[in-house]
Amino acid sequence: MQAFTQLNGLVVPLDRANVDTDAIIPKQFLKSIKRAGFGPNAFDEWRYLDHGEPGMDNSKRPLNPDFPLNQARYQGASVLLARENFGCGSSREHAPWALLDFGFRAIIAPSYADIFFNNCFKNGILPITLSAEIVDSLFKAVESTEGYKLVIDLETQTVVTPDSQSYAFEVDAFRKHCLLNGLDDIGLTLQHVDEIKAFEAKRKQAQPWLFN
Amino acid sequence: MSARTLYDKLFDSHVVREENGTALIYIDRHLVHEVTSPQAFEGLKLAGRRLWRINSVLAVPDHNVPTTDRSHGIADPISRLQVETLDQNCTDFGVTEFKMGDVRQGIVHVMGPEQGATLPGMTVVCGDSHTSTHGAFGALAHGIGTSEVEHVMATQCLVQKKSKAMQVRVEGKLGHGVTAKDIALAIIGKIGTAGGTGYAIEFAGSAIRSLSMEGRMTLCNMAIEAGARAGMVAVDETTINYVKGRPYAPRPEQWDAAVAYWSTLHSDEGARFDAVVELKAEEIEPQVTWGTSPEMVIAINGSVPDPAKESDPTKRGGIERALQYMGLEANTPIDQINIDKVFIGSCTNSRIEDLRAAAAVAKGKHVAANVKLAMVVPGSGLVKAQAEQEGLDKIFKEAGFEWREPGCSMCLAMNADRLEPGERCASTSNRNFEGRQGPGGRTHLVSPEMAAAAAVAGHFVDVRLLLN
Numbered sequence: 001m002q003a004f005t006q007l008n009g010l011v012v013p014l015d016r017a018n019v020d021t022d023a024i025i026p027k028q029f030l031k032s033i034k035r036a037g038f039g040p041n042a043f044d045e046w047r048y049l050d051h052g053e054p055g056m057d058n059s060k061r062p063l064n065p066d067f068p069l070n071q072a073r074y075q076g077a078s079v080l081l082a083r084e085n086f087g088c089g090s091s092r093e094h095a096p097w098a099l100l101d102f103g104f105r106a107i108i109a110p111s112y113a114d115i116f117f118n119n120c121f122k123n124g125i126l127p128i129t130l131s132a133e134i135v136d137s138l139f140k141a142v143e144s145t146e147g148y149k150l151v152i153d154l155e156t157q158t159v160v161t162p163d164s165q166s167y168a169f170e171v172d173a174f175r176k177h178c179l180l181n182g183l184d185d186i187g188l189t190l191q192h193v194d195e196i197k198a199f200e201a202k203r204k205q206a207q208p209w210l211f212n
Numbered sequence: 213m214s215a216r217t218l219y220d221k222l223f224d225s226h227v228v229r230e231e232n233g234t235a236l237i238y239i240d241r242h243l244v245h246e247v248t249s250p251q252a253f254e255g256l257k258l259a260g261r262r263l264w265r266i267n268s269v270l271a272v273p274d275h276n277v278p279t280t281d282r283s284h285g286i287a288d289p290i291s292r293l294q295v296e297t298l299d300q301n302c303t304d305f306g307v308t309e310f311k312m313g314d315v316r317q318g319i320v321h322v323m324g325p326e327q328g329a330t331l332p333g334m335t336v337v338c339g340d341s342h343t344s345t346h347g348a349f350g351a352l353a354h355g356i357g358t359s360e361v362e363h364v365m366a367t368q369c370l371v372q373k374k375s376k377a378m379q380v381r382v383e384g385k386l387g388h389g390v391t392a393k394d395i396a397l398a399i400i401g402k403i404g405t406a407g408g409t410g411y412a413i414e415f416a417g418s419a420i421r422s423l424s425m426e427g428r429m430t431l432c433n434m435a436i437e438a439g440a441r442a443g444m445v446a447v448d449e450t451t452i453n454y455v456k457g458r459p460y461a462p463r464p465e466q467w468d469a470a471v472a473y474w475s476t477l478h479s480d481e482g483a484r485f486d487a488v489v490e491l492k493a494e495e496i497e498p499q500v501t502w503g504t505s506p507e508m509v510i511a512i513n514g515s516v517p518d519p520a521k522e523s524d525p526t527k528r529g530g531i532e533r534a535l536q537y538m539g540l541e542a543n544t545p546i547d548q549i550n551i552d553k554v555f556i557g558s559c560t561n562s563r564i565e566d567l568r569a570a571a572a573v574a575k576g577k578h579v580a581a582n583v584k585l586a587m588v589v590p591g592s593g594l595v596k597a598q599a600e601q602e603g604l605d606k607i608f609k610e611a612g613f614e615w616r617e618p619g620c621s622m623c624l625a626m627n628a629d630r631l632e633p634g635e636r637c638a639s640t641s642n643r644n645f646e647g648r649q650g651p652g653g654r655t656h657l658v659s660p661e662m663a664a665a666a667a668v669a670g671h672f673v674d675v676r677l678l679l680n
Contacts, residue, residue: 016533017526018405018505022645027626031276031290033250033297035358051651054290083526085406088439089643090624091341092248093357114375114409114441115341115355122359172373174234185359186261189236189367192229196369199228199238200265209462209470210240210334211267 002124003182007105007152009078012068013142019082020089021116025098028053038094039101043069069102073146081138082109086127087116096123106152108159110135121175124182126154128169154180215480218446219377219412222352222477226335228369236369240334241346244271244307244361245320246298247626248339252362253301263305264368270329271302271309274319275626279589279616282312291627318592318618321345321559325429326594328458332447332474337364342559342642344435347444348428349451350477352412354441375441376486378411379479382419384493389676391569392427393561393640393659395419395491396434397499401509403489408440411487414479415445419493425454426565433560437506437642446478500546500672501644501657503534508644510546512662512674518542537646538654539634547672549656550582552635554667555649556613556660557589558623561640564598566660570640571604573664573678579612580670587614587629589621613667625650638666 029041031054040058045051047069049062063070069077080099086109087095096119099107105125110132112120120127130138141161142148151160154176159167171179178185189196204211216224226237249271256262263269276291286292295312302309310316316323321342324330336346336353339361346353356370364370380399400407413435415428423431428445435443445451452471455461462470497511508531510517519531519542535542540549556562556570567590579586588608590596596618599605605615622629623641625648631637633652640663641648644655658666665675 017530020505020643020645022624022643022648026647026651027624030247030626031288031294033254033294035251035254045647045651085409085439088405089341089645091339091343091355091357093251093339093359096357111406111409113406113439115357119357119359122357172234173232174371185371186259186363186366189363189369189371192236195229196236196238196264196367200368203238207333207470207473209466210331212460212463212466 001122001182001184004105004124004126004154004179006154007078008149009106009152010074010076011079011081011142011148011150012074012077013081013139014068015083015139017083018085018088021087021092021095022089024087024095025092030092030094035097036101038098039103042098042102043067076103078103078105079150079152080104080107081135081142082107083135084110084132086112088113091115093119093122096120096125100125108135108138121179122185124179126152126179128152128159130159130167130169134167215482215484217377217479217483217485218350218414218444218477219352222333223374226352233373235372235374237335237372239337239364239368239370240268241329241336242269242364243320243324243336243338243343244269245275245338245340246273246294247275248358249301249361250294250297251358252365253305255362256365261366263307263365266306268368269307269365270324271298271307272317272320272323273298273312275620275624277312277619278627279619279621279629282617288628315593315597318595319559319562319620321433322563322591322595325349325425326458326592328455328461331455331461332451332477337370341436342433344441344443345429345433345559347432347435347442348425349455350444350447350474352442352444355436375412376410378408378413378440378487378489379485380413380415380489381417382415382491382493383417384419386419386493386496389661389679390496390498391659391661392423392430394496394499396431397501397506397509397657398491398496399489400434400438400506401499402491403438405437405505405507406439408435408438411440412442412444413438413440415443416479420445421448424565425450426563429563430560434642447474498659498662498675500662502538502540502546503531504537504644504646506642506644506657508534512546512672514546516540516542516544516546547674550636550671551638551666552584553631553637554583554586554663555622555637555639555641556587556663557591557621558641559591560642561660562589562591562595564595566640567595567599567604570660570664571607573661573675574611574613574668575607577611577668579667582670583667585614586612586667587616587622589616590618592618611668622649624648638663638672
């Protein structure tokens with residue numbers, strides 16, 4: 001996993017509540033057996049005017065000019081500004097894969113759905129929770145300021161605006177450690193093989209029917 | 213020891229180790245389907261890792277499988293490759309798989325309980341958000357992402373932080389024609405799609421106790437639509453009677469010990485919940501969603517809401533966008549909304565009891581002329597066989613419904629079953645998101661009874677009027 005330390009990124013606003021993972025990456029693209037290549041189909045139904053299917057040449061498809069991700073001023077954005085309950089619905093990890101492949105490394109929203117939030121950390125994306133008021137003020141600032149960038153520092157847990165306003169955010173210590181160092185969870189867990197084996201042996205003794 | 217919740221008991225009994233509030237929990241059952249597993253198997257192969265415990269894993273293809281004639285396999289080459297990849301991975305890793313064509317094949321959340329592979333006291337995971345379904349058995353069950361699928365395959369464990377506990381208590385007696393689906397939608401209407409975020413929900417109260425296992429599965433299935441990763445119901449006789457005799461259930465010599473343990477799987481008297489939500493069963497009416505989120509729901513005798521009456525601008529914008537997408541006018545009575553298609557199926561409502569209930573409404577009637585397609589997709593080959601034994605397929609076919617092969621089908625339209633742009637569907641599934649059942653498709657979530665009633669009326673109708 002790619003480590004996340006600090007990011008000075010262009011921000012793109014997505015001003016909708018309850019953005020679900022079906023919207024982030026529609027089901028027809030879930031047929032892929034790979035992790036990469038979902039970026040061109042991120043937000044497919046909102047981003048293009050035609051209906052997308054796997055295998056199409058996305059560079060030739062008609063873009064929806066009203067969708068922020070398509071607008072010239074937001075090209076190259078790596079920070080997604082969103083509303084509450086972002087990433088609700090399906091557990092598909094294809095959603096963070098698509099966001100990452102598109103170029104997003106951080107998301108800022110007032111709240112997230114649990115599974116999506118968790119999936120982000122497994123893929124080097126930092127989902128930041130800030131209060132609805134702060135998010136609201138960021139939406140206003142982004143929309144009124146072309147080239148609006150935020151400096152996100154995971155070590156100090158801060159988001160700093162162009163006018164040097166600093167917002168602190170919370171992050172779980174274990175997740176922070178993994179993200180800062182780009183650590184693979186499996187490798188970490190396998191450091192505890194003996195404990196897992198001991199637990200399993202006890203369980204098999206007490207509830208043998210679980211091992212039929 | 214102080215009084216504990218069911219969630220406390222389930223979580224605590226699976227903790228292998230804990231450090232700074234982050235626990236490693238042991239996973240008893242891992243269910244696998246074709247969409248969220250290929251990248252996990254690939255990750256194992258690349259790292260040269262094996263499965264930690266092969267017999268904890270059960271696989272089944274469900275999202276991509278056709279529901280029509282299967283004798284020629286899957287027509288779409290990309291869908292076919294995904295299912296073949298699952299077959300190959302299961303062969304390579306030695307995993308038991310119920311392939312297409314096996315009578316046990318079906319939607320993963322129907323298959324697991326049906327096989328007795330979901331048992332009380334277990335931790336159950338699957339790369340699918342509707343894994344919450346299995347909590348109906350007094351199990352701790354939730355959906356995980358593909359990285360976690362790989363993690364569980366390699367370590368038999370999951371890195372977890374304990375959630376908060378919410379009790380949703382429904383007391384009283386449900387009215388005739390009111391179902392577990394209506395309870396689920398009414399709860400989501402009350403607490404919202406993020407109301408359960410960060411919580412594990414235990415459903416309790418006399419109305420829940422009197423639900424069948426099928427009804428409890430419907431309810432726990434929708435916990436995720438309220439934002440809760442896990443939903444659960446305490447073990448009682450209904451649970452134990454359902455499990456008994458199933459292929460993966462405890463063997464006869466293990467049975468008494470299993471039942472003795474399972475009988476402890478309930479919240480203790482006086483256990484403290486972080487949040488409590490109460491509903492009265494008598495006040496719940498048949499529900500219909502009108503918008504593009506499951507919380508956009510109202511009783512059948514209600515009307516489409518008017519955004520002008522909403523003061524919060526974000527909510528008002530959400531209602532306006534939903535009405536535009538759904539092609540609905542504010543203040544339209546729900547029972548005046550005509551439909552184009554009907555879908556009875558999905559991991560929410562495709563079990564035998566659901567099909568019986570829908571058939572009881574459809575019996576002797578006919579699908580309305582304006583309904584282009586009404587389809588019934590059983591949850592598994594075994595549900596289909598049982599329904600056919602009871603003659604339900606004949607009732608549906610005589611009423612003009614199509615009787616299909618088992619799978620996820622038009623719940624998410626990854627196979628050939630989908631809505632065309634602008635088509636309106638009465639659906640027994642779980643999500644009415646934009647494009648969920650096909651790009652531009654318009655989904656209204658209802659119970660199986662309400663879907664069958666809408667099919668024969670051509671518009672939404674209070675099923676209680678047809679039953680009386």
